Amino acid sequence: MNTRLLVPTVILCAMISCSTSEIAVRKGSLKQIKSVAVLPFTVEKGISEKAGLDCMEAFKSHMIQSGFNLVERQAIDKILKEKELAMSGLTGSKSMEIGQLLSADGLLTGNVTEYRDETVNADVKLSPFGPDAYDPKKDSKDGSFFQKNGEWFKKTKLRIFYFQIFVRLISAKDGQVVFTLQNSYPAAKFEIDQFNVPGGMDDHVNRVLQQMGKDLKKALKEK
Numbered sequence: 001m002n003t004r005l006l007v008p009t010v011i012l013c014a015m016i017s018c019s020t021s022e023i024a025v026r027k028g029s030l031k032q033i034k035s036v037a038v039l040p041f042t043v044e045k046g047i048s049e050k051a052g053l054d055c056m057e058a059f060k061s062h063m064i065q066s067g068f069n070l071v072e073r074q075a076i077d078k079i080l081k082e083k084e085l086a087m088s089g090l091t092g093s094k095s096m097e098i099g100q101l102l103s104a105d106g107l108l109t110g111n112v113t114e115y116r117d118e119t120v121n122a123d124v125k126l127s128p129f130g131p132d133a134y135d136p137k138k139d140s141k142d143g144s145f146f147q148k149n150g151e152w153f154k155k156t157k158l159r160i161f162y163f164q165i166f167v168r169l170i171s172a173k174d175g176q177v178v179f180t181l182q183n184s185y186p187a188a189k190f191e192i193d194q195f196n197v198p199g200g201m202d203d204h205v206n207r208v209l210q211q212m213g214k215d216l217k218k219a220l221k222e223k
Helices: 049-065 074-082 093-104 203-223
Strands: 004-008 021-025 035-038 107-123 145-148 151-171 177-183 189-192
Touching: 021 035, 021 203, 035 049, 035 074, 035 093, 049 203, 074 093, 093 107, 107 203, 151 203, 177 203, 189 203
Parallel strands: 004 107, 035 107
Antiparallel strands: 021 177, 107 151, 145 151, 151 177, 151 189
16 A cells, blocks of 8 residues: 555654553452463454464463463363364353363453554654754755645655554453453554664564563563
């Protein structure tokens, strides 16, 4: 896709650290969770199963680093196959049943709802002051820089990565949600020629997942 956008500079991400997480935790229930079964992550239509698998593996690592014991993958696959259970729409009662069968205190589920990228043409508004302000020395007078209503803009290309994941930990004791987690910024925009642009969709997602892992560990530690 190749379209023209009008984009203020404030939404351009120079570093992936601008991507943070939205986390909600039930403190009382969290204390009862020691062992966790990480169930297969689901993906929306059009998203590859590999994306869900990669995200699941990342969160398995995050849970271990956060101090949880994980149920072996073989035991999980066996129970899911025997019970012919689907991960979408997992109810509290089913969570309790699976937890008992796996001897797990909690079940971690995830759903990837967006996973794509595109390159677009954009008109980016420059800052009135500072290093991002209009600099006549950089203007080759080829139309790349222009004024509109007294403000300076530049024509550029943006790489936009769309990624959204929802993760939740469900108590196998009462079927209640112990914590929910999602990345706060589903769309990240980078100028093609700017420093530290992700090398591709997989690189971008990996960066987001790593930051989410740090956010999760910090949030659980604080609770």
